[in-house]
Amino acid sequence: MVESYSNTQPIYLQLVQRICRQIVRREVQPGEKLPSVRDLAVQFGVNPNTIQRVNMELERMGVVESRRGQGMFVTEDSTRLTLMREHLKEELITKFASEMKELGYSEDEIIAGIQAFLLP
Template structure:
């Protein structure tokens, strides 16, 4: 299955975001080995060099660690993963709030709308 990508952002950054979200959702567990570069390239329908760049970026972010001869593993550093989770939350909230403000909604209207939405989802 070839993944769809947006033209607004480099593919490698989109893949970094997807993998980070998989980790936050616990689809990929701390300490778990990620698929090989070739396997991920096939899954996402991208060049292996793109996947290598993804791995380098994730390693720079300290989300994964490379183990020579063994592969790439998700970090087991719970504080690092918690920080990543908080950063993703802040990005989503900021994007949402900015869009709602651009549409002309007040802070009170946004909060009331979110509360009403969450209440309807819990029923």
């Protein structure tokens, strides 16, 4: 399945975000083995070198661990996963709030809108 990508950000970073979101949503469990580089390249419709870069970035972030001869595994470090989840939440809230303020909404209007959405 060929994925669509934004032109505003490198593809490897978009894939890092997608995989992080899968982990946060528990579609990929802690300790679970990630598909091989070739399988992910086919799944995402990208070059295997792009997936290698994705794996390197995820490993640098501490989200996955490389096990020699076995592949890449999602970390079982619950602290690391909680930090990643919180970082994603803050990033999304910041983007949302900035865009709403840019449109001219006051903080009270933003809060009221969120409350109306969450508490129908």
